[in-house]
Amino acid sequence: MKIDLFRTGLAALALAALPASAFAHGSMKPQHGGLVQMSGETLIELVTGPKGVDVYLSEEDEPVPAAGYTAKLTQTAGSAKTEAALKPAGGNKLTAAGFKAAKGAKLVVALVDKSGAKIFATFQTK
Secondary structure (H helix, E strand, O other): OOHHHHHHHHHHHHHHHHHHHHHOOOOOOOOOOOEEEEEEEEEEEEEEOOOOEEEEEEEEOOOOOOHEEEEEEEEEEEEEEEEEEEEOOOEEEEEEEOOOOOOOOEEEEEEEEOOEEEEEEEEEOO
Protein backbone atom coordinates (compact mmCIF):
# COMPACT_ATOMS: atom_id res chain seq x y z
CA MET A 1 0.00 0.00 0.00
CA LYS A 2 2.79 2.42 0.90
CA ILE A 3 4.58 1.61 -2.37
CA ASP A 4 1.44 2.41 -4.42
CA LEU A 5 1.05 5.73 -2.61
CA PHE A 6 4.71 6.54 -3.23
CA ARG A 7 4.41 5.68 -6.95
CA THR A 8 1.28 7.82 -7.29
CA GLY A 9 2.97 10.77 -5.60
CA LEU A 10 6.06 10.38 -7.77
CA ALA A 11 3.94 10.24 -10.94
CA ALA A 12 2.01 13.35 -9.90
CA LEU A 13 5.24 15.21 -9.22
CA ALA A 14 6.62 14.23 -12.63
CA LEU A 15 3.46 15.40 -14.39
CA ALA A 16 3.48 18.71 -12.52
CA ALA A 17 7.08 19.38 -13.60
CA LEU A 18 6.47 18.44 -17.25
CA PRO A 19 5.09 21.77 -18.56
CA ALA A 20 7.98 23.75 -17.07
CA SER A 21 10.61 21.44 -18.53
CA ALA A 22 8.91 21.18 -21.93
CA PHE A 23 9.38 24.90 -22.57
CA ALA A 24 12.66 25.45 -20.73
CA HIS A 25 14.59 26.14 -23.95
CA GLY A 26 12.07 28.21 -25.87
CA SER A 27 9.81 27.26 -28.72
CA MET A 28 10.62 24.35 -30.99
CA LYS A 29 8.38 25.82 -33.72
CA PRO A 30 10.18 26.68 -36.96
CA GLN A 31 10.42 30.46 -37.34
CA HIS A 32 11.45 30.33 -41.03
CA GLY A 33 9.46 27.33 -42.33
CA GLY A 34 12.30 24.84 -41.93
CA LEU A 35 13.27 21.79 -39.90
CA VAL A 36 14.27 22.29 -36.26
CA GLN A 37 16.75 20.44 -34.04
CA MET A 38 17.99 21.22 -30.56
CA SER A 39 21.65 20.67 -29.76
CA GLY A 40 22.48 21.48 -26.16
CA GLU A 41 21.08 24.96 -25.55
CA THR A 42 21.15 25.93 -29.26
CA LEU A 43 18.14 25.64 -31.53
CA ILE A 44 19.14 25.11 -35.16
CA GLU A 45 16.64 25.63 -37.99
CA LEU A 46 17.53 24.33 -41.46
CA VAL A 47 15.69 25.87 -44.42
CA THR A 48 16.13 24.41 -47.91
CA GLY A 49 15.09 26.30 -51.02
CA PRO A 50 15.86 26.96 -54.68
CA LYS A 51 18.57 29.52 -53.78
CA GLY A 52 20.42 27.20 -51.37
CA VAL A 53 20.34 26.20 -47.73
CA ASP A 54 19.98 28.59 -44.79
CA VAL A 55 20.58 27.83 -41.13
CA TYR A 56 19.23 29.98 -38.29
CA LEU A 57 20.57 29.86 -34.72
CA SER A 58 18.78 30.76 -31.50
CA GLU A 59 18.82 30.07 -27.78
CA GLU A 60 15.71 30.45 -25.63
CA ASP A 61 13.90 32.22 -28.50
CA GLU A 62 16.71 34.79 -28.84
CA PRO A 63 18.79 35.01 -32.05
CA VAL A 64 22.44 33.96 -31.73
CA PRO A 65 24.84 35.97 -33.96
CA ALA A 66 26.01 33.68 -36.76
CA ALA A 67 29.24 35.68 -37.19
CA GLY A 68 30.57 33.93 -34.07
CA TYR A 69 30.68 30.54 -35.83
CA THR A 70 32.44 28.70 -38.59
CA ALA A 71 30.13 26.11 -40.08
CA LYS A 72 29.93 23.28 -42.56
CA LEU A 73 26.99 21.48 -44.17
CA THR A 74 27.40 17.81 -45.14
CA GLN A 75 24.81 16.01 -47.26
CA THR A 76 24.63 12.23 -47.64
CA ALA A 77 22.26 11.03 -50.37
CA GLY A 78 22.63 7.34 -51.12
CA SER A 79 26.38 6.76 -51.45
CA ALA A 80 27.11 10.36 -52.53
CA LYS A 81 28.50 12.82 -49.99
CA THR A 82 28.57 16.58 -50.61
CA GLU A 83 30.00 19.32 -48.39
CA ALA A 84 29.63 23.10 -48.39
CA ALA A 85 30.72 25.93 -46.15
CA LEU A 86 27.95 27.81 -44.35
CA LYS A 87 28.78 31.52 -44.36
CA PRO A 88 27.34 34.16 -41.99
CA ALA A 89 24.63 36.12 -43.79
CA GLY A 90 23.65 38.71 -41.19
CA GLY A 91 21.95 38.31 -37.84
CA ASN A 92 21.52 34.69 -36.82
CA LYS A 93 21.62 33.34 -40.38
CA LEU A 94 24.24 31.15 -42.07
CA THR A 95 23.89 30.27 -45.74
CA ALA A 96 25.23 27.85 -48.35
CA ALA A 97 24.16 29.71 -51.50
CA GLY A 98 23.45 27.48 -54.48
CA PHE A 99 23.54 24.25 -52.45
CA LYS A 100 20.92 21.77 -53.69
CA ALA A 101 19.44 19.62 -50.93
CA ALA A 102 18.39 16.24 -52.30
CA LYS A 103 15.06 14.71 -51.31
CA GLY A 104 15.45 12.10 -48.59
CA ALA A 105 19.04 13.13 -47.90
CA LYS A 106 20.68 13.35 -44.50
CA LEU A 107 22.06 16.83 -43.80
CA VAL A 108 24.49 17.46 -40.95
CA VAL A 109 25.22 20.98 -39.73
CA ALA A 110 28.56 21.26 -37.92
CA LEU A 111 29.18 24.51 -36.01
CA VAL A 112 32.34 25.63 -34.19
CA ASP A 113 32.26 28.76 -32.03
CA LYS A 114 35.20 31.05 -31.30
CA SER A 115 36.10 29.09 -28.16
CA GLY A 116 36.34 25.87 -30.20
CA ALA A 117 33.12 24.34 -28.85
CA LYS A 118 31.40 22.13 -31.43
CA ILE A 119 27.68 21.78 -32.08
CA PHE A 120 26.13 19.24 -34.46
CA ALA A 121 22.59 18.79 -35.75
CA THR A 122 21.29 16.13 -38.14
CA PHE A 123 18.28 16.62 -40.40
CA GLN A 124 16.42 14.34 -42.83
CA THR A 125 14.99 16.15 -45.87
CA LYS A 126 11.54 15.36 -47.14
